[in-house]
Amino acid sequence: MPISHLSHWGLLVTGDPLLYGADASIILASVGIVFVLTYFKKWKWLWREWLTTVDHKRIGIMYLIAAVLMLFRAGTDALMMRTQLALPNQHFLGPEHYDQIFTTHGTIMIFFMAMPFIFALMNIAVPLQIGARDVAFPYLNAISFWLFFFGAMLLNLSFVIGGSPDAGWTSYAPLAGLHFDPGPGENFYLLSLQITGIGSIATGINFLATIFKMRAPGMTLMKMPLFTWSIVATNILIIFAFPALAVALALLLIDRIAGAHFFTIHAGGLPMMYINMFWIWGHPEVYIVLLPAFGVFSEVVATFSRKTIFGYKAMVSSMLVISVVSYFVWAHHFFTMGGGVSVNSFFAVASMLIGIPTGVKVFNWMFTMYRGRIRMKMPMLWTIAFIPCFVLGGASGMMLAVAPVDYQFHNSYFLVAHFHEMLIGGVVFGMFAALYYWWPKVFGFILDEKWGRWAFWFWNIGFYVCFEPQYALGLMGMQRRMYTYPSGMGWTALNFISTIGAFLMGIGFLVMAGGIVYSIFKGERDLTGDPWDGRTLEWSLPSPAPHYNFAVIPTITDRDQWWTLKEQGKQDTLRPRPEDIQPIHMPKNSAKPFLIGVAFFAAGFGFVFNWYVLAAAGLFCIVILLLVRSFEYHSDYHIPVDEVVHTETALGRL
C-alpha cells in the first residue's frame, strides 16, 4: 500500500521546509543553551542544584518550566492547524503534516503540558500545605520527573528524527497498527507515553503516601486544605487509571514490534479492545487534570473573597464522588461503536451523574464569594473567568452524555469545542490561577498585574472567539481531524473567526510570557511571605521557603490555620523558637534519578527503531541503577541546628 515517505525508516525526514525550519531552530536553541551555560560557568550549578535535586520545590519548578515550554510547543501546533483551516481548500499543510500536528498537539497538551502542570502544583504546594519537609519519597519524586522529562524529549525528538505519530492523540488501532502506519512515529508515541506514564504512577503513589502519612500533627483529614484534598482525589485516579494505559500502550507496542495480534484485524485481533482500554484510562484522565484545578479554585476563591470556603464537606465529598464515578463512564467515548442499548444507557446515565457533584462545586464557589469581599487580583480573575466557561462546557458535556444526541455530535466540532472548553476553560484557567497564586511563594516576587490583565483578556476573548463558533460548526456537520474542507458548506466564515480567536490566545500567551520576564526584573518582591493575605500553612513561611520548609513542624488546630491565627493576632505561634529547633533530617541529592531517565530514554529510543541492543542496554542499566539504589544505606543527612538557626535568622524569623 502507498505510504508516505515516513515508511522508509530513514532517520531524518527530508524535503519539508517546515521541518528544516524546526530542525534549525532546535539546533540553534541547543547551541545557545550550551553557550550560555558554558560562558557563565553554570554547568556545575545546573548539575548540583537542579539535575540531581530531590527537593520537591525545585522539582516543582522544573515541572512548571517544562509545562510552559510544552504549552508553547503544542500551542504552535494549534496555530498551524488553525491557519490551515482558516479558509477552505488550503495547502499551507499537507495531510501528512496536518495529521502529525494534530496528533502531537493533543498528545503534548495532555501528557506533557497538563500533567506536568498539575505535578508542578502538587510539588510546589502540597508539602507546604500539610506541614511536611518533603514528599514521602523524594528520590522517587526525582525519578518521576526525569521519566516525564525524557518521555517528553522522546516524543519531541520524533518531530526531527523519523517522523511524528499521526494517528491522533488517541492512537486508535488498527490505524495505529503496523499494517496501516509502518513508520517509527507511532513507536515514538507509545514509548514516550509509556515512560512518562510510569513516572505518573510513581507520583500518584508518592503523593498519596505523603498526604496520608506526613501531615503535621493535628491536621486531621477534615482539616486539610481543599487543594490537598483535590490532590488526594486526583492521585486515587492516577494509581487506578494509569496502569490501564500502560497495558494498552504496551500491547499495541507488542503488536507493532513483535507481530502479535491484540488489535490487528487478522488472526483474531480486536481493535476495539484498544479503544476500550484507552478510555478506561482516558476518562479518568480528564478528571486527573481537572480535579487539581478544582482544588486551586477552592483555595483562590476563599482567599480572595476573604471568606471561609462554603460547604467544605460537600467540596470534599463531591471530589471523592467524582473520582470514583468517573471510573464508570468510559464507554461514553464510544457510544457509536455498537455497544447496544444496555451499555449505552448505563454509561449515559453514569456520565450525567458526574454533573451533579460538579454542579454542586460551582454553587459552593459562588456562595463562597457571597457575603465576601472579592479582590480582583489575577488568580481571582482567572477563577471568575473559569465559572461561565466551565458551566457552558459542562452543559455541552451533559448533552454529549445523552447517547442519542451523541450519535450526532461524536467526532464533530461540537465535541472539539466541548472538550476544549473543559480543558482550557477548566484546566488551563485553573493552572493559570495557580501560577499567579503560588508564583510569589515559589520565586519570591509577584507577577505583574498589568501584564497579567492584558494576557487575561487576550486569552479570554480569544477563547470564546475561537471555540464558540466550533459548536456551530458541529451543528453544521463538520468533522474533526479534516486537514481541509470544501467551500460551499457554510463553514468558511466560522472557521475564519475561530482562527482569529486562536491567534488572540497566542498573543495572550506571549503577553503572559512577557509579563513573567518583566516581573523577573521589575516585579514586586514578596517580603512578607503572605502577599495575598492567605489562609493555609504555606503562607506562614517566607517566600521562597527554605529548603527544609519548616524549621519546626507546626501543630494544627484549625482548618484555615494561618487565617485563624491572624484573626486572633497569634501569627507568632508559627514562628520557630530557638529552643525547639532540632537537627533536620533531609534526603541527599542523587544523580541516579537523572541517569534512570537517560537509561529509559535510551531503551525507548532503541525500541522505536527496533535497535534491540540499545534497548537491552537501556533496560539493563535501569535494573543496575535500581539495584545500586537498593544497596544504598546512607542517602540522607542532617542539617545541624546552627545552620537552621542561621538560615531562620537571616530570614528574620528568629
Added chain:
Amino acid sequence: MKAGKVRRRTLTYAGLGAAVAIFLTGCGTQFQLLNPAGPVARTELNLFDISIVLILIVIVPVIGLLLYIVYRYRDIPGNTAPYDPHFSDNRVLEFIWWGIPIIIVAILGVVTVRTTISLAQPPGSTSNASPMTIEVTSLDWKWLFQYPGHKLATVNYAEIPVGVPVQFILTSNAPMNSFWVPRLGGQEYTMPGMALRLWLQANQPGDYYGHGANFTGRGFAHTTFHVIAVPMAKYDQWVKHVKTTAPALTLTGYKNLAIPNVVGELTYSSYPANSFYNTVMNDGGRFMPSTMQVETSLHH
C-alpha cells in the same frame, strides 16, 4: 477593570443571544443537525432540544448569579454589602443545589434511555413500506454500498427511496471509520470484523451530505459521500438503469477498490457473491458471536 467587566458582560450576552438564536430558530440549511430530513434525525433533534432546555435551567441562573455576586461583593471602599467571613454552610441552600441537578439528571436520564431503546428499532415508516437493507463497507478512503436486494453496488453515493426505513449494515475493510449522514441521523462506526446496524430514513427527497467521521489517515478529509433520497418510482427507475447500464464489480475490481486512494462516484450492476459477508468474517467476524447473529439474520 470596569471596561473589562462591561466587555465580558457584552460578550456573555452576545454568546447567549447567538446560542438562543441558533437553537430556537434552526436558521439556515447549513445547520444540518437542526434541519432533520428523517425521523431518526428528528428524534435526535428533539432530544437535543430537551437537553438544551434542561441545561438552560442551570446555565442562566448560574451566570446571572455570578455576575450579581461578583458585582455586589467586590472589594471597593464604601461597599455596603454585608460581609460575613464565616458564612460557610446553609442546609437549605445546599439542599437546593444538590436537588436541582439530581432532578435534571433524572429527567434527562429517563428520556435518554427511552430514546436509546427506540432508536434501536426501525423508524416508524410513513408509507408502510417494508424496510430495505444496504451493506456499507468503508475502505481507504471511499465508501462501498452494496444492495443485497438488487445485487448492485455503488461507491461514494447511495440512492434510497423516500419514506422507507433503511437498515445500513456497517463494516470496514480498513481502519475503522464512522458512517454519518447528519440530516438523516447520527453516526455509527464501521469496524473491521463487525457488522453494526444503523437505521435511517429520509422523509423528503434530497441529496444528503455524508462523511466519514472517524479519522482514517491521509485521505480522511476526502471520505465524503452522498445519500440521495428519491421517490419510490424514481428509485425503481434508477435500479433498472444501473442493472442495465453499469459494469459488474469483479473480484479484481473489489481488490482494486481496497487500494488506499481517493476516487469519485462509481456504480456497478453486480458484485461478487457474499463479498460483504466474507469481508466481515475475514477481518475477525468469525470470532464475534454477536456479529454472526446480525450476519446470519441477513443471509438466512
Added chain:
Amino acid sequence: MAAIVEHTHGRVEHDPRPVEYTVKDDSLKIFGFWLFLATDMILFATLFATFVVLRTHVATGPSGHQLFDVQGFIEETFILLTSSFTGGMSTFFMRRGSVRGTVGWLLVTAVLGASFVTLEITEFLHYVSIGATMQTSAFLSAFFTLVGTHGAHVSLGIVWMLAIVIQLFRYGITPATARRVFIVNLYWHFLDVVWVFIFTVVYLTGVMM
C-alpha cells in the same frame, strides 16, 4: 501523627511494633509499596480483561483446551503456593531477629521461584516448538502476555530477593533490611494471588472449556 521523615539509626528497645515499622522512613515505604501493589493489581486486571475478551479468538491456532498440559500447570501452582508459605516464614524469622532463619527461608523461596520460572519457560518453549506463538492468534498473544508478565514479575522478585540476602549478611536485621524483607514478601504473596487467578481463569477454565 508524626510528620517528619526522620530517624536515627538503630532501634529503640521495647518498641512494641515489628522492627520494620519502627522507623518512619521504612514504614512509609511499606505503605507506599501497598499502593504500588494496588496499581499492579490494575495492570494485571487489564491484562486479564484482554485475555478474557480474546480467549475465543484462536484463529488458526490451538485453543487452551488443546494446548495446556494439566500436570505442568499443577506443578507450577503448587510450587508457587509453597514458595508463598516459605516467603511468609522468612518474614516470621525476620520479626524474631534471626538472620539465619530469614536468609534461609528467603533462599528456599528464591529457589522455588526459580524452578517455577524454569517450568514456565519450558512450557513456553514447548508451545513455540509446536508452532503456537504469540504471532499465531489473538488468544495466544493475550496468553503469553498475561502469563509472561507474571513470570517477569517473579523473575524480578528472585533477583531482588538475592540482593536482599546479601544486604542481610552485610547489615543484619535492622529496620532498613527488615523493611526490605517485608516488602519483597508482600510482592511475592501478591504474585501468588495473581497466579491463583491465572491458574483459575487461564488454565483451569481453559481445560474445562
Added chain:
Amino acid sequence: MLNTPESRSGMGHHHAERFPWKGIIGYVLSIILTGFSMWIGLTHAAQFGTALFVILGLAVLQIFVQMFLFMHVTESDEGPPWQVLGLLAGLLFVATIVGMSMWIMTFNGQAS
C-alpha cells in the same frame, strides 16, 4: 525524629509469634482451596457455569488467605491501615475493568 514507643500504634501491641501458626494455617488453606478447585475443574464434577462460579469464588477466598495470613494487611505504624481502603478500591476497579470490558465487548450489533 524517631517514633517513640509511646506513640500511637495502629496495630496495638504486637507480640512476635512464637510459632508460625498463621503461616502454616495459610499454607494448608491455600493447598486445600487449590485442590478443591482442581477437583472441580478437572473431574467435570459440575456444569461449566457452576464450576466456573465455584472456582472463581475459591480464588477470591485465596486473596483473603494471602492478605490476612501472610501479608499482615491490617498492620500500620500509626493511624488507620489506609492500605486496606486502597486495596478495596483496587478490587472494585479490578472487577469493573474485567466485568465491564466483557460486557462492552459482547456487542448486540447495534446502537441506533
